[in-house]
Amino acid sequence: MTFTKPTPIDARVCAVLLALASGACGSDAESDDGNDTGASADSTGGSGNVDTTGDLPEGCDIYVEPGPDDQTALAEAFVDAVDGTTVCLGAGEFRPTRQQTVAGNGVTLRGAGAGETILDFTDQQTGGNGLLVKGNDVTLLDFAVHNTPGDGIRADQVENIIFERVDVIWDAAMSLDNGAYGLYPVQATGVVIRECQVVGARDAGIYVGQSTQILVEDSVAYGNVAGIEIENSTDAVVRRNQAYENTAGILIFNLPGLDVKDGKRTNVYDNDIHDNNLGNFADPGTVVGIVPPGVGVLVLAADATEIHDNRISGNDSVGIAIIAYSPESMLFEMPNDPGYDIYSEGNFVHDNTYTDNGNDPDALVQLLSGNAMPTPDVIFDGCFGADKDNSDGSLSNCVGEAESVRFMDADLCGQGTGISTDASLVACTQEPLPSEIE
Amino acid sequence: MTRHAISTGLLLCLGCGGAADGDDAEESSDAGETTADPGEPPYDVLSDWGFFEGELSAQQPAAGVIPYTVAAPLWADFAGKGRYFRLPEGGKIGFTEQDAWSFPEGTVFIKTFFFDTDRSTASDAPRSIETRLLVHEPTGWSSYIYLWDDAQTEATRIKGGADVDVAYTDAQGAAATQLYLVPDQNACNDCHARDDVAGVLGPITHQLNVDAPAESAMQGNQIDGFRELGLFESDPPAASSLEAFAAPAGTADLDLRARAYLHGNCAHCHRPGGGGGPSGLSFLAWETDPAKFGVCKVPAAAGGGAGGRHFDIVPGAPDDSIVPFRMRSTDPEIKMPELPSLLADDFGTDLITEWIAAMDEAPCD
Numbered sequence: 001m002t003f004t005k006p007t008p009i010d011a012r013v014c015a016v017l018l019a020l021a022s023g024a025c026g027s028d029a030e031s032d033d034g035n036d037t038g039a040s041a042d043s044t045g046g047s048g049n050v051d052t053t054g055d056l057p058e059g060c061d062i063y064v065e066p067g068p069d070d071q072t073a074l075a076e077a078f079v080d081a082v083d084g085t086t087v088c089l090g091a092g093e094f095r096p097t098r099q100q101t102v103a104g105n106g107v108t109l110r111g112a113g114a115g116e117t118i119l120d121f122t123d124q125q126t127g128g129n130g131l132l133v134k135g136n137d138v139t140l141l142d143f144a145v146h147n148t149p150g151d152g153i154r155a156d157q158v159e160n161i162i163f164e165r166v167d168v169i170w171d172a173a174m175s176l177d178n179g180a181y182g183l184y185p186v187q188a189t190g191v192v193i194r195e196c197q198v199v200g201a202r203d204a205g206i207y208v209g210q211s212t213q214i215l216v217e218d219s220v221a222y223g224n225v226a227g228i229e230i231e232n233s234t235d236a237v238v239r240r241n242q243a244y245e246n247t248a249g250i251l252i253f254n255l256p257g258l259d260v261k262d263g264k265r266t267n268v269y270d271n272d273i274h275d276n277n278l279g280n281f282a283d284p285g286t287v288v289g290i291v292p293p294g295v296g297v298l299v300l301a302a303d304a305t306e307i308h309d310n311r312i313s314g315n316d317s318v319g320i321a322i323i324a325y326s327p328e329s330m331l332f333e334m335p336n337d338p339g340y341d342i343y344s345e346g347n348f349v350h351d352n353t354y355t356d357n358g359n360d361p362d363a364l365v366q367l368l369s370g371n372a373m374p375t376p377d378v379i380f381d382g383c384f385g386a387d388k389d390n391s392d393g394s395l396s397n398c399v400g401e402a403e404s405v406r407f408m409d410a411d412l413c414g415q416g417t418g419i420s421t422d423a424s425l426v427a428c429t430q431e432p433l434p435s436e437i438e
Numbered sequence: 439m440t441r442h443a444i445s446t447g448l449l450l451c452l453g454c455g456g457a458a459d460g461d462d463a464e465e466s467s468d469a470g471e472t473t474a475d476p477g478e479p480p481y482d483v484l485s486d487w488g489f490f491e492g493e494l495s496a497q498q499p500a501a502g503v504i505p506y507t508v509a510a511p512l513w514a515d516f517a518g519k520g521r522y523f524r525l526p527e528g529g530k531i532g533f534t535e536q537d538a539w540s541f542p543e544g545t546v547f548i549k550t551f552f553f554d555t556d557r558s559t560a561s562d563a564p565r566s567i568e569t570r571l572l573v574h575e576p577t578g579w580s581s582y583i584y585l586w587d588d589a590q591t592e593a594t595r596i597k598g599g600a601d602v603d604v605a606y607t608d609a610q611g612a613a614a615t616q617l618y619l620v621p622d623q624n625a626c627n628d629c630h631a632r633d634d635v636a637g638v639l640g641p642i643t644h645q646l647n648v649d650a651p652a653e654s655a656m657q658g659n660q661i662d663g664f665r666e667l668g669l670f671e672s673d674p675p676a677a678s679s680l681e682a683f684a685a686p687a688g689t690a691d692l693d694l695r696a697r698a699y700l701h702g703n704c705a706h707c708h709r710p711g712g713g714g715g716p717s718g719l720s721f722l723a724w725e726t727d728p729a730k731f732g733v734c735k736v737p738a739a740a741g742g743g744a745g746g747r748h749f750d751i752v753p754g755a756p757d758d759s760i761v762p763f764r765m766r767s768t769d770p771e772i773k774m775p776e777l778p779s780l781l782a783d784d785f786g787t788d789l790i791t792e793w794i795a796a797m798d799e800a801p802c803d
Contacts, residue, residue, distance in 0.1 A: 072600075073598070075598035076622075078622075079598065097601075098599065101622070101625055101627075126619060126777055126779075127770060127777060128770065134628075149769065150770055179742070180743075202742060210716055255736075257729075260716075283746060285745060285746050285747045286737065336735070
């Protein structure tokens with residue numbers, strides 16, 4: 001492992017030098033004609049606030065503090081962060097102007113705390129994300145990303161990405177200028193999101209897409225359009241999170257047109273999902289932009305989801321809805337993707353606690369429920385693939401809730417016997433999912 | 439602007455702090471020490487690679503350094519590009535008719551980004567800003583970036599990128615400046631990596647099957663010229679029998695020009711295994727399924743990039759299509775390509791708009 005030769009001058013000394021010696025150092029004799037490219041080059045080392053030796057904090061290979069040129073300091077630190085490097089970020093506010101790329105494998109990026117070390121991307125000029133993680137086995141700890149124009153932290157096609165005590169926050173509530181996704185692992189194998197917080201995302205706060213082996217736990221999402229979304233993903237545990245005051249709390253989606261299809265086996269348990277009644281401020285062109293406010297949990301075209309032992313309250317449209325991606329659900333066009341299964345199958349809802357849901361339903365949800373007031377706690381659209389073999393019942397959506405829980409099969413596809421509120425008709429069980437991710 | 443001034447000042451300051459006297463700190467100390475041992479590659483300065491002979495600023499290729507060009511170049515905020523490659527002693531190119539050629543270990547690709555600093559006259563007044571290298575090392579392709587000095591005498595390696603204010607005379611003869619971003623080294627693979635493996639993008643048959651650039655010693659078609667030079671492991675057929683991209687600004691069929699443009703500007707990410715692969719969109723020129731190259735395709739994770747539009751391409755309706763909307767934007771969340779440019783390519787956006795408008799109108803719903 002090699003590191004940049006340390007710069008002998010730190011940022012503070014340099015600032016003093018600049019002030020004292022600006023005549024000798026700072027002026028550019030050739031710039032008087034206006035042809036200054038601003039590009040006078042120094043050596044490859046050092047923007048002034050990177051330290052790779054000296055008094056490194058324990059466990060750190062590279063240490064960066066906020067300084068006058070955070071963009072260069074961070075970029076150089078990440079270039080130097082070859083495999084296995086721990087990059088530590090000091091307390092304070094960094095102001096990068098571009099997307100930062102974490103390319104090395106086994107890199108750890110560690111701040112001084114999500115409330116202490118803040119990367120504020122308000123001045124970002126380029127890049128669709130604040131941080132882009134491309135290396136495998138990367139661990140992100142104890143810092144915050146604020147105000148990215150695009151997504152907060154994207155981890156693209158990686159193995160074993162860990163987010164722990166990482167916040168992504170947009171300061172402006174419900175702003176159309178906020179980025180779409182907060183924590184955004186996509187096509188990843190092995191995802192851990194633990195004790196994180198996302199606030200203000202214009203699409204999904206915690207958004208795991210086209211991934212497998214996923215654990216989202218003890219995290220908080222509020223003020224987003226979707227609090228937590230697991231999309232086209234398989235084998236996920238979503239537990240002990242708080243998803244509140246979003247447009248919708250938790251989405252388990254399968255969408256058409258993607259490389260990875262057929263998401264299944266998300267185990268959603270022991271979450272607090274409440275008061276998700278925020279107006280939908282997503283871009284109208286997006287799928288999440290269609291989701292009506294007031295939804296606790298929405299399962300869309302996903303299979304073998306288990307939703308149990310959650311506390312679901314105060315969601316004005318509906319507690320849990322399970323629907324197909326079909327025109328009958330009145331939300332979607334028929335997708336142009338032959339390999340895509342539009343139906344939600346084999347999902348199992350049981351032992352959740354419901355309080356005060358469905359009291360002020362959105363018009364779309366009223367259409368779904370036939371204007372039931374309040375809307376039932378749990379709604380199925382009742383659509384299924386009629387040509388499939390369900391002789392063993394594994395494709396049935398099942399409910400095992402207390403008798404007091406209000407249920408509706410909306411029979412939107414006309415495949416049942418009409419609208420029914422008889423939960424005994426869906427009182428089946430599915431094989432419980434593992435409570436841990438291996 | 440203030441911020442850039444500060445960052446430049448800081449670099450100058452560091453240069454000054456390292457020098458014994460403060461008198462002429464702005465001149466790189468490397469410039470006068472041509473006899474010093476340059477050490478191992480990647481060298482600190484561009485001249486140590488020996489790609490060019492004579493004055494470095496002229497970038498006259500040395501023996502074995504071969505200029506080339508591509509049919510459908512990537513837009514780079516008005517920057518022009520000088521392209522060269524150097525094979526190792528005895529090294530040969532592995533030819534394939536479609537997609538990436540293979541190059542032996544030791545190959546270096548060299549690309550200088552320059553600006554015409556006087557756009558009011560036909561004659562060029564080029565100023566080199568940066569030279570990027572892709573070096574085929576034992577571990578794979580590595581990227582290195584060299585930033586040219588104001589005097590155009592040397593380019594020095596940087597890792598963290600740079601913001602460069604480029605001064606020029608605009609077409610009307612007025613003084614103007616443009617901010618140009620030299621990427622940081624890690625950003626290279628945002629475009630150059632596919633399935634986590636870095637590689638070159640331009641050297642494919644479709645892109646190289648054009649006449650050699652004026653600065654080349656070769657006449658006529660490049661692939662034929664490379665063959666005559668004996669650069670291939672086994673000789674490809676005559677270039678005239680191979681596929682070629684249409685020049686996007688040329689006179690060929692609109693569909694061919696648009697697909698070539700999309701390949702050159704988008705397909706490094708939007709293809710299976712590319713950075714934009716998870717979107718499901720593929721702009722490979724040889725993709726034949728319209729749904730794959732965006733026709734009536736719903737966006738996967740466009741966020742604000744959709745701009746209220748529902749499909750990547752709506753045939754006959756460019757205003758309803760996400761693709762030209764994103765090409766025209768300069769908002770970091772919306773704009774495509776994401777990196778590294780700051781400015782929209784009006785020519786390319788107009789071309790794609792025209793292409794979509796010319797499609798037979800068909801609603802996607």
